[in-house]
Amino acid sequence: xxxDASWNLSRKIPDTLFGLFFEEINHAGAGGIWAELVSNRGFxxxxxxxxxxxxxxxxxxxxxxxYVTTDCSSCFSQNIVALRMEILCDNCPASGVGIxxxxxxxxxxEEGKAYNLVMYIRSLESxxxxxxxxxxxxxxxxxxxxxxxxxxxxxxxIELQLLPEGTCRTSRLELTSMRxxxxxxxxxxxxPSDTYKGHGFRKELLYMLLELRPQFLRFPGGCFVEGDWxxxxxxxxxxxxxxxxxxxxxxxxxxxxxDDGLGYYEFLQLSEDLxxxxxxxxxxxxxxxxxxxxxxxxxxxxxVLDSLEFARGSAExxxxxxxxxxxxxxxxxxxxxxxxxxxxxxxxxxxxxxxFYDAIHKAYPDIQMISNCxxxxxxxxxxxxxxxxHVYTSAANLFIMKNKFDRTSRIGPKVFVSEYAVNEQRDAxxxxxxxxxxxxxxxxxxxxxSDVVQMASYAPLFVNDNDRTWNPDAIVFNSWQQYGTPxxxxxxYFRESSGSxxxxxxxxxxxxxxxxxxxxxxNTAKSTVTVLTSGNLLDENSFSEPNKVVPVKSELPDASxxxxxxxxxxxxxxxxxxxDQYSKLxxxxxxxxxxx
Ligand code: AHR
Numbered sequence: 308x309x310x311d312a313s314w315n316l317s318r319k320i321p322d323t324l325f326g327l328f329f330e331e332i333n334h335a336g337a338g339g340i341w342a343e344l345v346s347n348r349g350f351x352x353x354x355x356x357x358x359x360x361x362x363x364x365x366x367x368x369x370x371x372x373x374y375v376t377t378d379c380s381s382c383f384s385q386n387i388v389a390l391r392m393e394i395l396c397d398n399c400p401a402s403g404v405g406i407x408x409x410x411x412x413x414x415x416x417e418e419g420k421a422y423n424l425v426m427y428i429r430s431l432e433s434x435x436x437x438x439x440x441x442x443x444x445x446x447x448x449x450x451x452x453x454x455x456x457x458x459x460x461x462x463x464x465i466e467l468q469l470l471p472e473g474t475c476r477t478s479r480l481e482l483t484s485m486r487x488x489x490x491x492x493x494x495x496x497x498x499p500s501d502t503y504k505g506h507g508f509r510k511e512l513l514y515m516l517l518e519l520r521p522q523f524l525r526f527p528g529g530c531f532v533e534g535d536w537x538x539x540x541x542x543x544x545x546x547x548x549x550x551x552x553x554x555x556x557x558x559x560x561x562x563x564x565x566d567d568g569l570g571y572y573e574f575l576q577l578s579e580d581l582x583x584x585x586x587x588x589x590x591x592x593x594x595x596x597x598x599x600x601x602x603x604x605x606x607x608x609x610x611v612l613d614s615l616e617f618a619r620g621s622a623e624x625x626x627x628x629x630x631x632x633x634x635x636x637x638x639x640x641x642x643x644x645x646x647x648x649x650x651x652x653x654x655x656x657x658x659x660x661x662x663f664y665d666a667i668h669k670a671y672p673d674i675q676m677i678s679n680c681x682x683x684x685x686x687x688x689x690x691x692x693x694x695x696x697h698v699y700t701s702a703a704n705l706f707i708m709k710n711k712f713d714r715t716s717r718i719g720p721k722v723f724v725s726e727y728a729v730n731e732q733r734d735a736x737x738x739x740x741x742x743x744x745x746x747x748x749x750x751x752x753x754x755x756x757s758d759v760v761q762m763a764s765y766a767p768l769f770v771n772d773n774d775r776t777w778n779p780d781a782i783v784f785n786s787w788q789q790y791g792t793p794x795x796x797x798x799x800y801f802r803e804s805s806g807s808x809x810x811x812x813x814x815x816x817x818x819x820x821x822x823x824x825x826x827x828x829x830n831t832a833k834s835t836v837t838v839l840t841s842g843n844l845l846d847e848n849s850f851s852e853p854n855k856v857v858p859v860k861s862e863l864p865d866a867s868x869x870x871x872x873x874x875x876x877x878x879x880x881x882x883x884x885x886x887d888q889y890s891k892l893x894x895x896x897x898x899x900x901x902x903x
Pocket of ligand 1: 330332528529530531648649697726766767777
């Protein structure tokens with residue numbers, strides 16, 4: 308292997324090359340990186356018809372002691388459903404009757420942490436209510452606070468803090484009373500007080516993203532952006548402003564409700580917290596099963612222009628002022644938008660695309676626009692700065708596809724490989740070494756072609772182990788644990804070094820690395836080799852063995868400009884030579900080999 312580091316022969320890899328694609332899939336956001344512990348906090352998940360389905364809220368008590376239903380008496384006009392709880396018993400059980408919410412497959416409540424409870428209550432009677440965090444189906448109490456002596460005749464916001472005296476990974480929030488009467492509830496939220504920078508993100512998951520040092524964040528989908536039907540698509544406007552006023556929506560492609568606590572503003576904030584450039588994928592009036600004709604697309608275009616003003620407008624502008632009121636007077640540096648997701652073949656895509664493209668180009672000439680149409684084999688039929696390329700395939704195919712962009716046209720739009728992964732079940736399982744090796748090979752091909760490939764992101768990013776809708780994924784979590792699949796660890800290589808090497812075969816490979824044009828001497832003490840491999844090609848990580856397939860870094864004592872190296876069978880290796888001027892001087896003064 309010959310490496311020539313002379314500046315005149317090398318080419319800089321674009322700063323944007325490796326980033327993240329976040330989609331609300333597999334409960335990645337709701338019940339995932341968004342730290343809200345209550346699921347269906349506004350009782351809206353069953354839709355606006357009452358009585359509505361309040362799942363996963365359930366009742367504590369029996370038919371003779373409590374009657375729970377929903378009505379449209381909320382103080383919030385956009386999410387009008389409220390829960391009406393009528394306590395029927397004169398002599399209620401000492402533990403009270405009421406309702407509980409188990410969160411997303413059980414709440415992780417930890418001793419030593421504080422949990423902020425916010426809820427809206429109304430009652431015409433004098434109320435004695437207890438809010439508790441409990442474990443073991445309510446048998447073990449972790450924390451309790453009570454509400455009493457307050458005039459609740461109008462909707463009242465109640466804010467309390469719970470300090471648990473015990474840890475339980477499958478806790479629930481209980482709201483109980485022993486006093487006969489009627490209480491209405493709405494917008495019940497329970498947040499750990501220690502979210503990342505107080506921004507609402509679950510810290511451990513955010514740290515895993517920071518480890519990847521992403522250069523961009525594409526959000527919020529994927530198919531989630533489109534919806535199976537337009538009525539269920541992501542509508543940014545309904546996801547901003549005070550959380551209590553957000554209607555939430557049913558993501559019909561991945562089949563779950565989200566309260567939209569993680570909304571458009573939070574995605575922009577997440578990008579900022581990660582130091583990543585935001586890439587806003589918006590709906591172009593097209594879902595999986597219905598489309599808006601180009602002749603009537605204008606209101607959708609206007610809606611997207613408003614979203615750009617929300618991100619980039621001054622704090623005095625109409626939408627910029629909404630952003631400022633949410634706590635971010637500074638503009639978000641939104642420089643990329645993707646016009647739809649996987650919609651190229653749809654009847655109205657091209658017409659709609661051009662309407663969005665022209666309007667955005669006129670209002671924000673610096674914004675780079677990403678088309679859904681694949682320009683890798685034939686020129687696009689419309690203007691674009693980048694085109695989107697998605698690939699999910701077998702390990703063998705993806706390995707071969709490392710050459711995919713070798714002969715792609717260098718004229719015209721650049722490439723954004725915004726979704727790639729080995730997903731064939733027998734190769735990938737829930738995230739195998741084999742999958743990660745093929746993906747690594749593919750990425751080395753993207754690095755090589757990074758004059759035309761500007762960005763790449765693995766997909767999907769997250770999976771809650773309780774909702775494995777899509778396998779494999781980069782990061783697996785439940786209410787309290789998380790680990791990276793080999794595909795996650797593979798990505799960590801590319802954050803700091805380029806030119807890593809994949810051995811996709813069953814035999815070790817011996818070879819010589821000759822480096823020329825280095826700017827300084829090789830520092831053997833600081834040079835390292837990092838290897839990702841395992842005993843079996845289909846090995847995976849798990850909650851019980853999170854570190855089965857992870858990179859192992861060791862010193863490279865033989866590091867030099869000319870060195871012998873070995874690649875283990877089925878492995879991914881990066882050789883990182885540390886350079887410094889001092890080493891160069893020592894090498895010149897004390898040569899290790901004598902010239903006879
Ligand atoms: O990553 C999962 C899905 O795959 C995305 O939602 C979609 O864009 C692609 O088809």
